[in-house]
Amino acid sequence: xxxxxxxxxxxxxxxxxxxxxxxxxxxxxxxxxxxxxxxxxxxxxxxxxxxxxxxxxxxxxxxxxxxxxxxxxxxxxxxxxxxxxxxxxxxxxxxxxxxxxxxxxxxxxxxxxxxxxxxxxxxxxxxxxxxxxxxxxxxxxxxxxxxxxxxxxxxxxxxxxxxxxxxxxxxxxxxxxxxxxxxxxxxxxxxxxxxxxxxxxxxxxxxxxxxxxxxxxxxxxxxxxxxxxxxxxxxxxxxxxxxxxxxxxxxxxxxxxxxxxxxxxxxxxxxxxxxxxxxxxxxxxxxxxxxxxxxxxxxxxxxxxxxxxxxxxxxxxxxxxxxxxxxxxxxxxxxxxxxxxxxxxxxxxxxxxxxxxxxxxxxxxxxxxxxxxxxxxxxxxxxxxxxxxxxxxxxxxxxxxxxxxxxxxxxxxxxxxxxxxxxxxxxxxxxxxxxxxxxxxxxxxxxxxxxxxxxxxxxxxxxxxxxxxxxxxxx
Amino acid sequence: xxxxxxxxxxxxxxxxxxxxxxxxxxxxxxxxxxxxxxxxxxxxxxxxxxxxxxxxxxxxxxxxxxxxxxxxxxxxxxxxxxxxxxxxxxxxxxxxxxxxxxxxxxxxxxxxxxxxxxxxxxxxxxxxxxxxxxxxxxxxxxxxxxxxxxxxxxxxxxxxxxxxxxxxxxxxxxxxxxxxxxxxxxxxxxxxxxxxxxxxxxxxxxxxxxxxxxxxxxxxxxxxxx
Numbered sequence: 001x002x003x004x005x006x007x008x009x010x011x012x013x014x015x016x017x018x019x020x021x022x023x024x025x026x027x028x029x030x031x032x033x034x035x036x037x038x039x040x041x042x043x044x045x046x047x048x049x050x051x052x053x054x055x056x057x058x059x060x061x062x063x064x065x066x067x068x069x070x071x072x073x074x075x076x077x078x079x080x081x082x083x084x085x086x087x088x089x090x091x092x093x094x095x096x097x098x099x100x101x102x103x104x105x106x107x108x109x110x111x112x113x114x115x116x117x118x119x120x121x122x123x124x125x126x127x128x129x130x131x132x133x134x135x136x137x138x139x140x141x142x143x144x145x146x147x148x149x150x151x152x153x154x155x156x157x158x159x160x161x162x163x164x165x166x167x168x169x170x171x172x173x174x175x176x177x178x179x180x181x182x183x184x185x186x187x188x189x190x191x192x193x194x195x196x197x198x199x200x201x202x203x204x205x206x207x208x209x210x211x212x213x214x215x216x217x218x219x220x221x222x223x224x225x226x227x228x229x230x231x232x233x234x235x236x237x238x239x240x241x242x243x244x245x246x247x248x249x250x251x252x253x254x255x256x257x258x259x260x261x262x263x264x265x266x267x268x269x270x271x272x273x274x275x276x277x278x279x280x281x282x283x284x285x286x287x288x289x290x291x292x293x294x295x296x297x298x299x300x301x302x303x304x305x306x307x308x309x310x311x312x313x314x315x316x317x318x319x320x321x322x323x324x325x326x327x328x329x330x331x332x333x334x335x336x337x338x339x340x341x342x343x344x345x346x347x348x349x350x351x352x353x354x355x356x357x358x359x360x361x362x363x364x365x366x367x368x369x370x371x372x373x374x375x376x377x378x379x380x381x382x383x384x385x386x387x388x389x390x391x392x393x394x395x396x397x398x399x400x401x402x403x404x405x406x407x408x409x410x411x412x413x414x415x416x417x418x419x420x421x422x423x424x425x426x427x428x429x430x431x432x433x434x435x436x437x438x439x440x441x442x443x444x445x446x447x448x449x450x451x452x453x454x455x456x457x458x459x460x461x462x463x464x465x466x467x468x469x470x471x472x473x474x475x
Numbered sequence: 476x477x478x479x480x481x482x483x484x485x486x487x488x489x490x491x492x493x494x495x496x497x498x499x500x501x502x503x504x505x506x507x508x509x510x511x512x513x514x515x516x517x518x519x520x521x522x523x524x525x526x527x528x529x530x531x532x533x534x535x536x537x538x539x540x541x542x543x544x545x546x547x548x549x550x551x552x553x554x555x556x557x558x559x560x561x562x563x564x565x566x567x568x569x570x571x572x573x574x575x576x577x578x579x580x581x582x583x584x585x586x587x588x589x590x591x592x593x594x595x596x597x598x599x600x601x602x603x604x605x606x607x608x609x610x611x612x613x614x615x616x617x618x619x620x621x622x623x624x625x626x627x628x629x630x631x632x633x634x635x636x637x638x639x640x641x642x643x644x645x646x647x648x649x650x651x652x653x654x655x656x657x658x659x660x661x662x663x664x665x666x667x668x669x670x671x672x673x674x675x676x677x678x679x680x681x682x683x684x685x686x687x688x689x690x691x692x693x694x695x696x697x698x699x700x701x
Binding site: 037040043045046047050053153160167168186188195197200202239261341407408410415416419425 | 480483484487488491492494495497498501502504505506507508509511512513516517519521522523541544545546547548549550551553555557558559560561562564565568578579580582583584585586587588589590591592593594595596597598620621624625626627628629630631632633634646649650652653654656657658659
């Protein structure tokens, strides 16, 4: 692994630490609000701790705190190695990480104070949005500058996914956050009613696509083959599924608005493209699986590899469930219910969460030049995390389908069978309690991982030794 | 199909040597769908059928809407009734909207931002004024939800009714002026009425005034369509 080029790994370390901090914050608030839905006393009767304010804090910390930190850590790490060059500018990297963490810290203050634009995942008020644009431009110049000055002729597939993400996210972000300010921390969307809804879900859906999916595919394409020391299964498949994925994803937003007053042609377009999206998504899943099978004998001995396997499995599952939920008849029962929460978390905990964890298990020992403190703790993290996700998504499936069915249940004379709303809520309590326990298990796994990393880092510079996971090699 | 995929992957395979060109092509790939779905709705007349009885929020109702956004009520309450019998029956129990009591685009023309929500943990509120018209009930419910609805999981909002929860007339007028810049037809008269409407009102009163506005303008929709 010795190389003559001096890579800037301090920026990678910085974002690894950011990811751990915002990861704890986002999941802690996730667990709190999950219990609030069962025990409303936990809202404490205070403005700052009520569900309506903490839920945006949970989602923003998870997407923009945890997931983005992972994306930046891995982007800085992979782009230098894949381009065989140091970052374009270390100064830009420093400014980026400082402004980025400042933004997330400000978000963690302003959201509980109730400053909100009122649109999901776009709650942050306009001064914070401007701050985001500034560090984003800085980062983008730095990233693309590095790719342009590369010493490697070809750009590897991981870079494609990162580039596609980095050009699309600002488009989505700026168009959806266009507001008219009426004070330092107050503004209104310039779009009204159904236009606002259409643009919001174009944004919301593609935030899932270009923050939680494509950068993580890039991550998979680098760390999976590197970890097992074997090439990816198919280059041709990666070309085909990359271009079809980014082209089709952007169209699927209106599936969030089926049966709403937005035009029918728009709903149908969203539905059709969502169903088509199934194939390119599975293209990525298959390339991951088939790469991984080259070393299947080693899966049982390596926790990082297990996490990758489970992450790809959840990617396949949630990208099948997504198109399913986009079909009108299925949306009729699933929309607005806990089923959607299940769907989101099989993607975020299963795919994003475990793939992030596997990248961290790959990075931390290498960055701090030491051995992982405990493989058995990593294994414990894997098991409690996997069981936690399963408990979470299965209980939310049950909850969502129960609630969707009770909403629509009619007596033989055509009247509602459950006119009393709380009687439905009562029915869901047990599932929501199970969900909160499942989420807590996943959170415990993350805490164990971070403990493991703290111990690992405290023993830094003791020398890193890679494990060879190729079949037939003893390790 | 295989020929097509071969042809495509051979062409696309050549794109990964030039970073700028690659970035450009990726941008084009993602922009096409966005343009197709975001631009035409603005120019198609039938995207929103106007409902003449729908009026902008007055100063008090707007103040209430701001509080609704601040408290994140839209995280648990939807404001969009889908065209199903069971949904219309539940959220329009008086039948005020007839069998067409689902949400129409025209109801939301003054909504910046839209507040449809994506999760119906509590009931839909789009026509709340027609379902629970009692101001007194809403006040008791907001202060302590469990006192009016046994086993409700809604958090309490007592701070909206504390004496300190007053509303600044100036900031509401400034908010109205901002909204007028994006197309809400407020008049000088609307601005001058703000002081009177907000006089002695607390945040909680404004929130209830907003709830009492939801569904009010379209309550006699069926007769107005005929």
